[in-house]
Amino acid sequence: MEVKTSLLDNMIGVGDMVLLEPLNEDSFIMNLRNRFDHNEIYTYIGSVVISMNPYRSLPIYTPQKVEEYRNRNFYELSPHIYALADEAYRSLRDQDKDQCILITGESGAGKTEASKLVMSYVAAVCGKGQEVNKVKEQLLQSNPVLEAFGNAKTMRNDNSSRFGKYMDIEFDFKGDPLGGVISNYLLEKSRVCKQPRGERNFHIFYQLLSGASDDTLVKLKLDRDFSKYNYLSLDSANVNGLDDAASFRTVRNAMQIVGFMEAEVQSVLELVAAVLKLGNIEFKPESRVNGFDESRVKDKNDLKEMCELLGIEQSVLERAFSYRTVEAKMEKMSTTLNVAQAYYARDALAKNLYSRLFSWLVTRINESIKAQAKTRHKVMGVLDIYGFEIFEDNSFEQFIINYCNEKLQQIFIELTLREEQEEYIREDIEWTNIEYFNNAVICDLIENNQNGILAMLDEECLRPGTVTDDTFLDKLNTICAEHQHFESRLNKNSKFLTDHSLPHSCFRIQHYAGKVLYRVEGFVDKNNDLLYRDLSQAMYKATHSLMRQLFPEGNPAKVNLKRPPTAGFQFKASVGVLMKNLQTKNPNYIRCIKPNDKKVAHIFTDSLVCHQVRYLGLVENVRVRRAGYAFRQPYESCLERYKMLCKKTWPHWRGPARDGVEVLLTDCSVPTEEFAYGRSKIFIRNPRTLFTLEERRRACLEDLATLIQKIYRGWKSRTHFLLLKKSQVVVAAWYRRYAQQNKYQKIKSATLVMQSFIRGWKARNILRQLKYEKRCKEAVTTIAAYWHGTQVRREYRKFFRANAGKKIYDFTIQRIMQKYFLGLKTTTMSPMDNSWPAKPYGFLEGAHTQLRRIFHLWRCKKYRGQFTEEKKAVYEEKLEASEIFKDKKALYPSSVSQPFKGDYLEIQKNPKYQKLNSAMEEKVLLADLVNKINRANGKGSPRLFLLTKSNFVLADQKTGQVKASVPLPDLASVSVSTQSDGFFALKLKEGSASASKGDFLLSSEHLIEIITKLHRIGTTAADRDQINIDISDEFLVQFKQDKVCVKFIQGGPKNGNSAACKRKNNRLLEVSVPSP
Ligand SMILES: Nc1ncnc2c1ncn2[C@@H]1O[C@H](COP(=O)(O)OP(=O)(O)O)[C@@H](O)[C@H]1O
Ligand SMILES: [Mg+2]
Secondary structure, eight states, X not given: OOOOXXXXXXXXXXXXXXXXXXXXXXXXXXXXXXXXXXXXXXXXXXXXXEEEOOSSOOTXXXXXXXXXXXXOOTTTSSOOHHHHHHHHHHHHHHHOOOEEEEEEESTTSSHHHHHHHHHHHHHHHSOOSHXXXXXXXXXXXXXXXXXXXXXEOOSSOTTEEOSEEEEEEEEOTTSOEEEEEEEEEOOXXXXXXXXXXXXXXXXXXXXXXXXXXXXXXXXXXXXXXXXXXXXXXXXXSSOTTOOHHHHHHHHXXXXXXXXXXXXXXXXHHHHHHHHHHHHHOOEEEEEOTTSOEEEEESOHHHHHHHHHHHTOOHHHHHHHTTEEEEEETTEEEEEEOOHHHHHHHHXXXXXXXXXXXXXXXXXXXXXXXXXXXXXXXXXXXXXXXXXXXXXXXXXXXXXXXXXXXXXHHHHHIIIIXXXXXXXXXXXXXXXXXXXXXXXXXXXXXXXOTTTOHHHHHHHHHHOSSOOOHHHHHHHHHXXXXXXXXXXXXXXXXXXXXXXXXXXXXXXXXXXXXXXXXXXXXXXXXXXXTOOOHHHHHHHHTOOSHHHHHHOGGGOGGGOOOXXXXXXXXXXXXXXXXXXXXXXXXXXXXXXXXXXXXXXXXXXXXXXXXXXXXXXXXXXXXXXXXXXXXXEEEEHHHXXXXXXXXXXXXXXXXXXXXXXXXXXXXXXXXXXXXXXXXXXSEEEESXXXXXXXXXXXXXXXXXXXXXXXXXXXXXXXXXXXXXXXXXXXXXXXXXHHHHHHHHHHHHHHHHHHHHHHHHHHHHHHHHHHHHHHHHHHHHHHHHHHHHHHHHHHHHHHHHHHTTXXXXXXXXXXXXXXXXXXXXXXXXXXXXXXXXXXXXXXXXXXXXXXXXXXXXXXXXXXXXXXXXXXXXXXXXHHHHHHHHHHHTTTOTTHHHHHTSXXXXXXSOTTTOGGGHHHHHHOOSOOSEEEEEEEEOTTTXXXXXXXXXXXXXXXXXXXXXXXXXXXXXXXXXEEEEEEOSSSOOEEEEEXXXXXXXXXXXXXXXXXXXXXXXXXXXXXXXXXXXXXXOOEEEEOSXXXXXXXXXXXXXXXXXXXXXXXXXXXXXXXXXXXXXXXXXXX
């Protein structure tokens, strides 16, 4: 943001009184008035800010204004309190100098407002962040709490601070706030019990009654009506422009932000309520026998409620209002209190209770806002202390307040006027002395430890015997008689004897800010600040948690007979500490002036302003500024700061700093009257000169910054470039290598291909050549062979023709036969083997077949030659069977493989047939079990069949008894079927001995063997004919008388596989043979 305004631009009057021409009181006030009329409420005297109270809100505290003044040079813009705040904050942050902001002025001149403006400015420009913002918020919100409890409406100011406040704000090295510490000075506690006309008690009472909820009020046993409370004067309970109810909410909110617990807030409000209740306790006299009056509580209701609020036993408090324990020489005595004393005690209790509550609040706030970090802090102190007060009726409080203001003036004088002059002398700078009033003498009058007024007062308070305010005044009259600033009617100094403006019970002090008349009444009491021990002990006994903390001296275990330090003494001590503290810091002054007594805007009362200007010593201040030099700095730091403005001193000056500064200033063509050379410092007369230097320095710094930037950027770019270059070389090298490798590989493989092609081509050429040569050679050989052949054949033809053909033929045939016979060797000797090699040549066909037949016969003969006699017989039998049955009966093939055993019953061995065997006369050739077929039903019954050479026998199977024995000559023929059944009929010769029994129809499993054996016997026997074997499917059988036809039919098997015989009719038996 481009800001056009400057201290010199659009100036109304002059912004800096140092520039005022001519300089006198009138022109000074005229200038103030002129500016005030144009809403310019701030004016400088050098670095001091004069602030006129506008009594209305001006649009000069906006966030834009904050931005405008932020980080700007003090003299750069039109005067503003922000410029001072900014200067202080920056030199705190950048130069590490602790700061204090001293705000002085009369009550209502705008000190408290100024202090708040400074704090809010600093809060706005310093660091941000969650933690920092919380600290800021807590610091700022401590104000409404303290104002509610410590401010009140007075005649001069609707929101007058009734306590002094000094707040140290602590910052870290970056300039971020860490926390703070608040010190409070002397609360005007008399206000709790009594307020001057037109003034109010402390805000909190009114705020509580108007703003608290009905509930809270009931809890606190309070009534909304102000008029119910003695301590709240009625005439100005409501103040225009003050909304107590809203303020109450603000305060509660602020307390919460600062960190008060809900219970703590409640306790605080209970104490406030207790103070109000206390004020309502009234006393009545009760006559005692000894003639003295004794006080009694009039209406005990308020007392009761208060005791309930604080948790005090009512009787204890009641007694404390009627009696007082006095200790003298280790003895305790109880004296009664009269009504006045009771009221005194009550008020003392109320005042103490309230002021201790206030101090507790400050301590509690400090606990919340104190800096957490233990690192070194930078500190900015803001002092907002009650201003100089001159009332019609001035009492102890005003005396104390004014004393404090004297001390502040001392500091101001010390640090600005005297310090300045002394420095010029020290630095050997030509200097015309400026007369100014040094108020040290007044301070001495008040605070001197031997004969100062405060010391006198303390002495009087401690003195045994009757002490009154008058004895104190007498003492002052004797001791301070000679002092120029002390005035009293009864003074030894006779010049005041006739001064009627000076009442007898008063003394007057000529303060630096004017004469003030003090009424001595109450001085002793207030200084003593006496609270009867009975009361403090009663308070200590309270169950309310806060009370014990507030009245520690009430602890009976710690009874301290020593008097507590007096109020005056305490105040002096704390002011002393404050002054020491301020002296260690860099001071910044805001001098507040109020333009009128009516608290209204736009009115500028010359006389009032003139008075303030005079006692603040502002004109002298300007004079000193003007006569002297606005700015000074040790040579070293000056050279260090501005050396860049001159080529000779930049970047280093070798030689004494003073010479360097001289060279520098000459080079910068600063007019010689603008500066002076001291012993160790350079003095610059005009702020503007300094400002010019600063301006040039800033421009130069910008150039330097650009230069540094330029070099840094160059360096950075170059480094970057070099790095890029290096990397590029590496990349390129690798790439080239890779590319070359690739190229080489390609060339190599191409070469190989070409090589192989060429070699192939060459090889093929050679091969072709070789092949050609070979063919040529072969051709030659062939031709030669043929040629030779031809030649030989031509020559030998005549010898060959006769025999060669036959010889070759014979040889060939011989070879072929040889090969053929060798091939026949593979055939086996088994007669069963049918294999025979195939004929190799057609011409061998006949021989081949014959050979095969001969060979077969031969190997059969060989085979037979191995047979024994028995085996031979068996085979002969088998051969006979074959002759009989082969191709005639279907049963035959199945019998071929079965050997003819003959004796199937093992008749010789089996004992069962012993008898039967022995009955046989000849050797049994065959013994078998057969079925004899019954003519009647065709069923068979088992019979043993035995065959010998001469007969066959049928015997009972079980008993072995011979049923029939037929000599073989009686057997005419045997009939069998063509089929696979085992039926056979043994037909007997008609007319033979056996024929009477009839033929036998039998069936046997060994049919083939039986018939063959029968046949053999027939062939071998010489005496009889051969047995006929009749093979047909229908034959007749002679059963005793009848002939029965046995017919064989082929049919499906009915009884398993065996043939079944069935009687069809009388003459027909049908044998059904299962089809094969
Ligand atoms: N800068 C200001 N702008 C507007 N009003 C102001 C300013 N300074 C003071 N006031 C008014 O003057 C009143 C008294 O100011 P205050 O700071 O309380 O005086 P002091 O603390 O010096 O007694 C304030 O309540 C406010 O109304
Ligand atoms: Mg104030």
